[in-house]
Amino acid sequence: MKLINLVRLSLALTFVVIMLGAYTRLADAGLGCPDWPGCYGHLTVPNEHHEIALAKTLYPSLTIEANKAWLEMIHRYFAGTLGLIIFLISFRCIREKSLGIGLPLTLSLVVVFQALLGMWTVTMKLMPIVVMGHLLGGFSLFCLLAILYWRLKDKSAPSAAALSVPKGAKGLAALALVVVVLQIALGGWTSSNYAALMCTRLPICQGDWTSYLDFSTAFELIQPQHESYEFGTLDYGARMTIHVTHRFGAILTTLVVIALAFQLLSAKSKVLVRTAVWLVALLTLQLLLGISNVVFSLPLVVAVAHNLGAALLLVTVLRANYVLFDRSTSRVTHSELLDKEGVR
Numbered sequence: 419m420k421l422i423n424l425v426r427l428s429l430a431l432t433f434v435v436i437m438l439g440a441y442t443r444l445a446d447a448g449l450g451c452p453d454w455p456g457c458y459g460h461l462t463v464p465n466e467h468h469e470i471a472l473a474k475t476l477y478p479s480l481t482i483e484a485n486k487a488w489l490e491m492i493h494r495y496f497a498g499t500l501g502l503i504i505f506l507i508s509f510r511c512i513r514e515k516s517l518g519i520g521l522p523l524t525l526s527l528v529v530v531f532q533a534l535l536g537m538w539t540v541t542m543k544l545m546p547i548v549v550m551g552h553l554l555g556g557f558s559l560f561c562l563l564a565i566l567y568w569r570l571k572d573k574s575a576p577s578a579a580a581l582s583v584p585k586g587a588k589g590l591a592a593l594a595l596v597v598v599v600l601q602i603a604l605g606g607w608t609s610s611n612y613a614a615l616m617c618t619r620l621p622i623c624q625g626d627w628t629s630y631l632d633f634s635t636a637f638e639l640i641q642p643q644h645e646s647y648e649f650g651t652l653d654y655g656a657r658m659t660i661h662v663t664h665r666f667g668a669i670l671t672t673l674v675v676i677a678l679a680f681q682l683l684s685a686k687s688k689v690l691v692r693t694a695v696w697l698v699a700l701l702t703l704q705l706l707l708g709i710s711n712v713v714f715s716l717p718l719v720v721a722v723a724h725n726l727g728a729a730l731l732l733v734t735v736l737r738a739n740y741v742l743f744d745r746s747t748s749r750v751t752h753s754e755l756l757d758k759e760g761v762r
């Protein structure tokens with residue numbers, strides 16, 4: 419298979435793995451299997467008599483919940499397959515020497531670290547910092563593969579004059595990337611601390627919420643030891659603070675992303691205008707999904723879509739940065755010149 423097609427496949431699979439991960443986490447199936455990488459000591463969910471007997475011996479205090487265990491294992495099978503494909507991509511990139519070794523090597527290292535985070539998610543019983551890190555790891559893989567894909571896609575085009583970029587667009591794009599990453603981390607923190615239902619009113623929270631704010635506990639990244647972190651361990655004030663911060667984060671994200679979109683719209687470049695339109699569309703979708711999370715008390719499908727929306731928004735902001743900063747900017751111009759001149 420051509421390398422670019424393998425990267426396309428890995429991008430699609432990463433999207434599926436992110437979705438399965440979100441579904442597993444939000445369906446409270448993250449501890450469906452108490453061990454790793456197997457499930458109750460098996461490679462599939464135990465269902466034969468002798469397998470169940472062994473599971474009971476190994477984990478006498480637990481009851482096998484087959485649905486949850488299957489969710490967890492399906493996520494692991496897909497993630498394992500993705501990991502192997504990414505190793506293959508890294509190997510081929512390094513062998514073909516055309517893209518340097520930095521990006522392919524980073525991809526493989528992130529896969530290894532992501533597998534470790536997957537293991538710690540289980541062994542540390544859903545410790546929020548690990549769960550949030552695992553979410554960010556998945557998004558990082560998606561972004562790295564997207565960069566690899568853009569590099570491969572642009573590789574064949576010869577360079578031309580640099581793209582004329584509106585003043586301030588580069589700075590704004592970099593700021594938008596930082597803000598969106600922080601907002602995603604805050605979302606992961608909201609979810610992993612089970613803070614989604616702490617504020618049921620719009621736009622910020624219900625009642626006298628300001629008097630319950632507790633930032634020091636809310637953002638203590640390494641929390642005190644607990645037997646399990648499932649369903650959260652923080653008290654109301656801390657969880658409410660996390661939720662409220664995510665909402666303020668959404669306001670800031672909206673302002674910065676919209677400002678970037680305006681900048682890009684004023685550029686005389688098809689690719690930047692297209693990116694701006696995508697930014698506005700995905701931001702709108704993401705805000706509507708976030709609000710639906712609150713209004714409809716976190717339906718699973720909305721919560722999963724909110725996670726996927728965040729991944730797409732992130733990659734689109736990254737695309738803006740890539741076009742504005744990367745060497746391939748000039749190649750994009752060349753493609754556009756070809757388009758303009760009707761060469762293709």
Ligand code: HEM
Pocket residue numbers: 440443444553598601602603604605606607608609610612613614615664665668671672701704705707708709711712716721722724725728731
């Ligand atoms: C651009 C804006 C936003 C981004 C990038 C974003 C991103 C995220 C992410 C990545 C998560 C974690 C999902 C998961 O763990 O699967 C999350 C969770 C959440 N977000 Fe947002 N969000 C945004 C706006 C909003 C808004 C406007 C609201 C509500 C008014 C909202 C409400 C929530 C809630 C309630 C959760 C917790 C869901 C759960 O526990 O599963 N978000 N967000």
